[in-house]
Amino acid sequence: MADAQTDEKADETQKGSSAKQASQCAPEKSLNASASGDNNALDNLFLRFEAFNFIEDQQFQAGLSKITVRPDLNTGEDLLKIKAFYYTKNVEPFDLRAYMSWSGKQATSSSQDSRASKDLIRTSKSSTAPLHSASLLDSHLPKTVQSDGSSQGDLGLKKEESTVHETAESDATVLIQVEEAENSYNSRRSAVSDQNEELSFADIVELVQSGKPIPGLAQVEVVPTNEAPTPSLIPRTKKPWEE
């Protein structure tokens, strides 16, 4: 246990200090931003965005954990997209595409933010996948904000109940018959999937974020049957490594 605790403390110290660095970093950077006019304003906006303490923003973190865009994806552009949504909604208008090209330049000129350039590389690499294409990303991001001041928890993202109802499945009796299962499977799926399969990751995030109903959202209420397991007829076989 001693080990585990030390480890956790070390972890926390690290987090704390990097967050601090981020916030201290910002003023310095804005001093260096020397360009005038729009560029300057843009620089400042992007620096504010970078300095924004997402890590300690409880609303952001609560939202992030809710929307199940799992944190293991967070090293990529998905997190950036989410941050941009949140920032636009809750702080000030923000153009992610412009930011990405800006941060790409920053990265090459100062190697300051290798993360951002990694995001760019990944976006271009994945251009075959609608999910990560830069153009899609752009067209689905809100370009302006109406700041209604409403503090929406969860990044304004939540699991939205759809008005479209997936018809409950057949009152299937015993179906170990493959054909039957297959048919019921096909009829259940076709209604839902055909027109919705094309919805990309960005589409879904946008629909959820804007509070619009998501077409074909599965709405099943599942309750336990509390039945006993079907008795087993087969003994456990030896594993290959037990031979």
Place this chain on the structure above:
Amino acid sequence: MPSFQTSGRHGYSVQFSPFFPHRLACASCQYYGIAGGGTLFVLDVAQDGLRPVQVFDFSDGLFDVTWAENNENILVAAGGDGSIQVWDVLQPKGPLKILKEHSKEVNAVNWSQTRNENLVVSSSWDNLIKVWDVSQSQSIRTHVGHSHIVYDVVWSPQLPGTFASASGDRTVRVWDIRGGDSCAVLIQAHSEEILSCDWCKYDKNQLFSGSVDGLIRGWDIRSPRLPFCELRGHEYAIRRVRANPFLGTSLATTSYDFTVRTWDTSQQRMLETIQHHTEFVYGLDFNIHVPGQIADCAWDGVIQVYQPQSCVPP
């Protein structure tokens, strides 16, 4: 090569049945796991592809599945609502049980691999690991220690009561349920989040980890300071590492770089790159009945069953 389209569902995890060589299960989510429900597919490998034997819908995304080792009909799935559910292939009406103790998404479930033990271990976004006897209504242990999401948990195939966990806190830990509450071994394994781990089936001290840093590392739990092997090749995060049940030096991995790769751990080299998906590849399992056979699943909604030459024992 048999394949199956999980229309409208994004695959997260696959596992072959320990009883039937032709049967596998796939846990999946609607809409990338962001919204909507989940579906548990039970599929049979047939001549013309994979045929659904049973299809269970659930009210939240399903992120992992494990077969029971003491009953060929039983499966346990990991739910986005923090529950684990017990399903019976022959009972289509719904899960026999829903056990909900985790406060956030359950990422992984795994059934004991050693004889005479029938426990399920689950790990969650809530940083906790729980051990269950699913014939009971409550968990029997909770393991606290990870300071971030626990992405994967796997029972040792050799050491009774022992499992390994992989976490976003960048550690891999080994736990012994017969010991105290704290972990038995702590490995500072990577510089980024660790999404998966698995045990070598032929050396009880060997463990493998796969991380967001794109590396796979092999560890000897008796001397976990430095890895005994490091495997490079994936371009992005490694989502799942699985050790070959027929060959102690063989591994397969899935990644967000859309590929599956196979490895030789003794020579520390990549053997094959399999590119049959068009999205993040998530699930991966070896068939314990068919040497070298693999199933995988991805966000592109495709499940593939195939036999890479590099995984077939000589």
